[in-house]
Amino acid sequence: MSTGTRSTANEVRRLVEALPDPELPVISLGDLGVIRHVAPADDGVMEVTITPTYTGCPAMETIQGAIRAVLSECGHPDGRVRQVLSPAWTTDWISADGRRKLADNRIAPPGPAGVPLPVRIGLGVPCPNCGSAATRPQSPFGATRCQSILVCTACHETFAHMRAT
Amino acid sequence: MPVEAAETVTSADIAAYALRLGDDALFLGQRLCEWVTRAPTIEEDLAMANIALDLLGQARTLLGYAGELDGTGRSEDDLAYTRTERQFRNCLLVETPNGDFALTIARQLAFAHYSRLLYTALAESADAVLAGLAAKASKEVAYHCLHAAQWTVRLGAGTEESHRRMQEGVDRIWPYVPELFDSDELVRRLDRDGTGVDPARLRAHWDESVTAVLSEAELTVPAPRWRAGGGREGLHTEAFAPMVAELQSVHRQYPGASW
Numbered sequence: 224m225s226t227g228t229r230s231t232a233n234e235v236r237r238l239v240e241a242l243p244d245p246e247l248p249v250i251s252l253g254d255l256g257v258i259r260h261v262a263p264a265d266d267g268v269m270e271v272t273i274t275p276t277y278t279g280c281p282a283m284e285t286i287q288g289a290i291r292a293v294l295s296e297c298g299h300p301d302g303r304v305r306q307v308l309s310p311a312w313t314t315d316w317i318s319a320d321g322r323r324k325l326a327d328n329r330i331a332p333p334g335p336a337g338v339p340l341p342v343r344i345g346l347g348v349p350c351p352n353c354g355s356a357a358t359r360p361q362s363p364f365g366a367t368r369c370q371s372i373l374v375c376t377a378c379h380e381t382f383a384h385m386r387a388t
Numbered sequence: 389m390p391v392e393a394a395e396t397v398t399s400a401d402i403a404a405y406a407l408r409l410g411d412d413a414l415f416l417g418q419r420l421c422e423w424v425t426r427a428p429t430i431e432e433d434l435a436m437a438n439i440a441l442d443l444l445g446q447a448r449t450l451l452g453y454a455g456e457l458d459g460t461g462r463s464e465d466d467l468a469y470t471r472t473e474r475q476f477r478n479c480l481l482v483e484t485p486n487g488d489f490a491l492t493i494a495r496q497l498a499f500a501h502y503s504r505l506l507y508t509a510l511a512e513s514a515d516a517v518l519a520g521l522a523a524k525a526s527k528e529v530a531y532h533c534l535h536a537a538q539w540t541v542r543l544g545a546g547t548e549e550s551h552r553r554m555q556e557g558v559d560r561i562w563p564y565v566p567e568l569f570d571s572d573e574l575v576r577r578l579d580r581d582g583t584g585v586d587p588a589r590l591r592a593h594w595d596e597s598v599t600a601v602l603s604e605a606e607l608t609v610p611a612p613r614w615r616a617g618g619g620r621e622g623l624h625t626e627a628f629a630p631m632v633a634e635l636q637s638v639h640r641q642y643p644g645a646s647w
Contacts, residue, residue, distance in 0.1 A: 275445075275524075277442060277445060277528060278442065278445030278448070278521070278525060279445025280441075308449070308520035308521055309519065309523055309524070310523070340530060340534045341534070362434060363431075363435075364431070364435030364438055365431060365438050368438045388527055
């Protein structure tokens with residue numbers, strides 16, 4: 224195969240970063256900050272390095288499969304997906320664009336990761352529907368691993384909040 | 389003068405250590421899954437499932453690493469599904485039956501605080517895989533601590549009945565706590581080498597943080613009675629065999645099945 228048919232690392236990166244997150248399809252993998260590197264490895268094989276949001280995140284296998292499909296389409300059928308745990312993913316890596324897309328879809332985006340845990344699970348998160356700050360946690364440790372459910376005492380809507388980690 | 393320079397940590401040592409930590413996470417995760425559809429509220433079904441998922445994620449990394457290092461080439465699935473009871477190295481705390489919700493919360497309180505201290509220390513490990521896993525896991529188990537502490541206070545400082553049950557849960561779980569902090573030749577060797585953590589040095593911190601929660605919950609720290617032990621040598625409780633059988637049942641009927 225001529226090298227002309229194989230996309231460059233930058234082209235692969237642009238495509239994998241545009242893939243939707245399987246659990247929150249309103250944001251892309253690039254927005255989420257899970258794509259760490261895209262570069263040929265020492266053996267010349269194109270390698271995409273990703274970091275899981277949580278060690279047990281059930282979406283990781285779907286994400287890896289979608290990335291492998293992109294690698295194949297880009298002329299890298301032997302391409303690899305490598306998972307690294309360090310440095311640990313943090314919600315601080317979610318892009319400004321990603322936060323805006325979450326809010327537009329009524330998922331309150333995470334605050335900074337450095338604040339105390341009770342705040343990170345949702346105390347004081349404003350309602351994405353009416354803007355009221357009079358909200359309270361309803362399901363602080365779910366629905367999914369990365370989200371809490373809150374309820375707004377002003378408009379009575381429940382909404383999801385992506386927890387800072 | 390002790391001749392510590394002559395001692396070397398082998399891959400087999402790190403594998404044995406990763407196996408202990410991985411088995412702890414695997415079986416506590418399995419126990420917590422038993423709550424799904426049975427917890428007091430749907431929010432707790434979700435919380436238990438999410439905490440179990442973190443533990444399963446940690447177990448997968450640790451067991452996969454153990455199989456890679458011990459020279460047998462066993463995968464995480466081989467280690468979870470094809471070992472027999474005596475080959476598992478988890479502490480006895482994680483296999484104790486769920487009991488009522490208060491007992492499970494007491495077990496969560498004890499284990500989450502232990503693992504937070506352990507993983508925080510292990511994040512400094514000279515072994516890059518253990519350090520990476522620990523840095524990730526310490527953030528996850530911080531949530532487990534918060535979950536357990538909130539429930540301990542809610543039940544302990546709640547009604548007369550919830551207080552009685554929470555105290556009973558703590559009393560029944562506490563004999564399994566000392567084993568978490570047991571030191572042996574393996575962990576001391578790994579600790580001196582900077583690869584692992586001797587849990588004995590975490591005990592004072594654990595006492596401090598757990599006592600603070602119990603006191604806020606108006607609960608009493610139980611006086612030492614008997615103590616459990618033997619899990620690290622593969623000696624388990626009566627409740628363990630049915631648990632292993634359930635964990636491995638699908639693999640036994642359909643070896644290698646995937647979906």
